[in-house]
Amino acid sequence: MKNSKNDYYNPPFSHVYVEREVREHPRTRRILERLPGATVIETEHYKDVFNRKKQNSILQSRARSLIIGAKHGNLIYKGAPVCQSFGNENFYYTSCVMNCIFDCEYCYLKGMYPSGNMVVFVNLEDIFREVEGLLAKGPLYLCISYDTDLLAMEWLTGYVEEWIRFVEEINSKEQNFQRQIENRLTIEIRTKAAGSRLMQEHFQAKSPVLGVIYGFTLSPQKVIEACEHKTPALEQRIACVARAVERGFRVRLCFDPMIYFRGWEQWYDEMLEDIFSQVDMEWIEDVSVGSFRISQDYLRKMRRQQPCSAVVQFPFCNTGGVYHYPKELTEKMEGYMVRALKKKIPVEKIFLWEDEEI
């Protein structure tokens, strides 16, 4: 027991709840081996812990527990209207992990989930089977890191590597050469992860796979410091992007969500300057731009839980149940970003969430 302010809370994953059904699953064992100091508690169903009433996800995120379970029912979902499809018709997403190791004040997960704890589903094969079923109807674009940051959890789950192997296997089965190039299955791995370990173990040691796109979310350092807690610094993220591009990985830059603060133009200017000076923009797959927007139900919960967060307490406008910055400000921010990007990247590679393609 410590008395200094920051020491009251347990370290992350000090407690792991494991569904009885998956306690002997090889992935469960692998994860637990990587958490040798954790207290393991058996549970009947992951929802017994994750869906308890009156949880405080903000406090839980300071001492996050891990829940390991199996996912049943629908495993793949149609992409939501507020998400960008990047021109892909068959746009789906899946959640083999729920919740994120990072702690961004504006993250919709804080409004969506009843808990700040993380859930890892170990029955990946069931998800893979459902993907194969959908592939029978045509090419598939699948986001695997929407309700989490899968790459940031790679040290624990190894799921990114498993997904990449699956994509390689699926796409190599295609006999038609043209279709092979087009990829039957394309996955997007959205992330804020960075750092030397990720660079060495992923972007240095591995070879690029055609059906895999890495979507790096980039924010000005001021935004990172103010509200993207526990995430890598901008400098680290840019270095990671630069290395990935250099090694031939397909990289998407996501300026989404753009966050308003006084003096935002200067912060975004500085960020773009750093990116353009270090990343070879010619090889960037595409770019996503979008100012912050969120469902009204999620924002209400987030405001209640984070009364002192400027980013969620912004006086947003509500259109059809979605909160967003005032129209004038939205246009100003997104317009500014698109104009700046157009100087470095072809316009057809720039995607705005509302208009899809400019």
Next chain:
Amino acid sequence: MIYIVTAIYAEAQALITYFGLKKDISQGRFQVFGNQEAEICLVISGTGEIAAAVAVADVCRAAGERDFLMNIGICGGIQGEKASLKGSNTFPEEIMDCSERSGEGKAGLCLDGEKGICTKGDIFLCNKIREQATGRTFYPDILYRHGFAEAQIITGGKPYVKEKREEDFFLYDMEAAAVYQAGAYYFGPHQMSFLKVVSDYGDAGKVTPEQVKGLMERNVEKIAEFIVCLRNIGKEDVRTGTFMVQGEVEKLCRDMHCSSTMASTVSQYVRYGMLSGVDIAAVREEMYREGKLPCRDRKEGKLCLEEFKKRLL
């Protein structure tokens, strides 16, 4: 406030003495002891689930989101004398071996390096509670660092007898599940803690109040340290979680002749302005100086609000 529920006086006596709690004679149904300064309210519920649930309901009506509920008392050790914690678990030994869980940065430590051996007088923080009658299971959050071993407890309607071994559980009592269920009306899972001291291995009838008192005294400092930590955490959250904008908003709304919708907009803008470091007072004073405030009527107020919004962003 820390609300503490014990079943019998002997379980509470050490805490009453340690914190200098005084009997609250205004309470009729249960014996309640309190100390405003220590921010503790201790209730002696009587034995069993119904009594525990009623006691929680009786004293916790005014509980808030920064308060905590603790159930402290004795319990039976289900797995027998000198049973190992890992023996009560079905996970691989290398995962459950408590002896390796020591040192900084680890939670769920076993007690005093005793390698998970359960002996009389050992104290445990419960991380899983099952109600024997219904089979329902409850999981209090273990968010805060502590110096206790952790264990799973089963709550039954009768005193524990050796023959009824519950393989998956380590401890047995008669109140914890009820305290959790009644407490859940007032508290979240992050606000409830269950501390149990092993007093017997299925022969609770032979345990005297004097022995119970002695077992609790052995652990009182450790328990007190945890209580003080929880109290400080509650206060810390008060400092970071409360944000007063009311005074600022009321004056502006009055001078802008705001409707309730306009008032809610003003409130949100003021809150955001304060959080993002805008000098609200300077903006407001400037508008008074320029004669834009106070407004004559709501029509003028609406225009003034638009101006106020522009100046804040």
